[in-house]
Amino acid sequence: MKKFLVAIVFGISIYNSASIAQDATALRIIAIGKSDPQVMQHLDVLSNRFGGRTTGSDAYTHAAAWVTNQLNHWGKPVGMTAELEIAGQMSLGFNRGPWFGRILDASPVTLNFATPSYSSGTKGVQAGTEMMVPVTQTELELRIKEFKGAWVLIPGESAGGRDGELIYKTKTMTQKLIEAGALGTIQSAEEPLHISTSAPTHWENLPTLPDIKLAATQYQAIQKRLQQGEKVVLEFDIRNWFYPGPVNYHNVVATLPGADLADQIIVLGAHLNSFDGGTGAADNGAGFATVMEAMRLLAQAGVKPRRSIVMLGFAGEELGLKGAEAYTASHSKDLPKILMMLNRDSAPGAITGITIPNM
Template sequence: MGKTDNRTMRHLDVLCHRFGGRPIGSAAYDNAAEWAGGKFKEWGMDVLYDEAGQLPVGFNRGPWFGKMTSPQSMHLHFATPSYSAGTRGRVVAPAVREPKDDEEFARMKKRISGAWVLLTPEPEKPQPKRDEPRPSFRERMRQRELEQEKRAARLKKLEDAGALGVIESAKVPIQAMYNKDIHKWKSWQDLPNLCEILLDENQFVLIQRMVSERRRVELEFDIRNYFRMGPVPYHNVIGVIPGSEFPDEYVIISGHLDAYDVATGAVDNGNGVTTSMEAARLIMAAGGKPRRTILVTLWAGEEFGILGAGHWVEKNKDRLPRVSAMFNRDGGPTVPTGIYVTKALWADLEPLSRIINSINPDFPFELKEHKARPRPQGPGGSDSSVFAMHGVPTFWLPTADPRGYDFRYREIWHTESDLYQKSIPEYQEHAAIVRAVLAYGVANLDHLLARDGFYLSEKEAEALRKAAAKKRKKQAGSATF
């Protein structure tokens, strides 16, 4: 059935072309959640709409347009973050560069008022070397907070001087996320007024050069970013296939339903959502009666800080010891090539690997040895991280592009290129089958999966963190000479 009547791409078509980009707080997210829950019901599943939180306001993106009107005409290629200010209609104004220091700011203050300000590009951060120790979670969070505070002060100064908006250089394809100030807002009164425009780096350089030559450059923007009165709740959508023998033990297959709206969220994370949904449909269509409960979960607010999964974990801490496995998909639309398992789990997963290998010989699937790792100290890059913090086995399925589509995840990650056309049907369809086999197989074992060797003990993890901190300190000291 998974090979002859696979509907993964049908689900993705609806998600991308009927709803589009869907940040939490948007009508698109609410509609997509209702649709997904409706499909679960249609397939005979129980459905839970789990309210994971509320936003003080909501956001709906409208169309956007921009061009240079003087000294020459040029269509502008740009984007704006979700929850950022739009223009008040069509606005034509001069472009000026950002002052270099306070003295220059005082000299330019009058010109900044009523202008678009070209922000000075930040120097690129060097990529860490492969063997370089990574800063701890707390260190990374603190560094991020400091950077956000510095940027906020920078923009506030320009806004107070009367700037209409700021324009930043953006690599192509343009990456546009969301205005993180929303986490501080309390009400409608906190909405932003300063436009934040991410402009194609090639056009930015051209305009910047003209401005530096003291030529009058006029830019026209019409950006229709709309807000919704709040509070606006957002929900995890959970399709439940009840366990026939161990209903209070669980297997989770999941992906996050929210997606940035500069594109349609086909890969990040329509990829995880639609393969989860199709895995559920295949199990139900085959008349599956798992011994354990399977939770097919479409998380809310992953892009805003793992909000939906974090809420579920916090609310269900008593259930976490009874979660046998979590299979989360959040990456490229490439095909699963295996699964990392501990020696204690080899006997449980090997029969499932054989089943998967019998389905399509073009996509071999192998068991790989999992080496114990520390539990994360805080939420990481995907929803599985908050489960891993509590010791739940979260399985990583490596993927590949064996047919040579030259897929590159960084080209679509949070960018305007995250479109339906970037998905790869045969990989997506096979991924749905793999996920169905794994979830149903683990749910039908006569025991919960053993957790031995999946994570390091806290003592081992702490020793590893101390060694890494010592190495960073040593490297920082040697860099000063």
């Protein structure tokens, strides 16, 4: 954080004759940053209240609205304004509530699992016997009736969608299990769980069979019990749901206008969206919260920079830099004015340096 602050101060004062250490504005920013830091509050709201901010979810839409509101509130005294700029569109919306699962033994065991984005939830709390899926298609056909009301252990370690990671297409086995009335499938997943996406293409083609990725140790333990002929009963409650699109998603763009050199721009950027298997705290809540805090500090310190300072909270980064693409397309006339961009992404922890890419 300290180095980052220094970098921002450097951005403001880069051509000033006064040294950073003696610059009253810089000292004011540093003093507020030390006496009243709020970066952890921003991160708390982003990750614990809104949670996983996958693009095209209410969590992302609401987080972007909240950030815009906060920046406008802080920015009023210094003329800093923030707005939402359209960055793209998803064909439909996906939201998550809580998820919970357990083995219904005499002493129930809580299960460590997740489901990919854009996969089906359960119909409330659903308990059922655990079954191993047959190895061959013929055996599956012969035993199909046995899978009614069962959770089905299927092979293959996986983090992504059972029926396609980018485009959802119901596989034959999935279709058979749906017809049989199975409750859902369970695959083994590496720990810590790193869950990615499966994406339905149409509202008419929504997944309906839950796609559970269970921690490998628990998967193996259940598998062993089934192989020994034991009956294992599992219970899941997964609140995933869809809503009809198209769903627009937006970048947050905040501008602190410059004075005599307003046509020169310093950019602070970070993607605001995240994956939604977790709360999006590390990638990129931690990155975005520092950028947001930098803008708050500039406003609180009453900074009137010579150059314009623009903050970009990008949408759709995990979809392939969609927010950045949209910004560069709609602001092509501003691009030559940008002197420097500082971007925060990738990992949590202390800022230990600044990487300057070879362009």
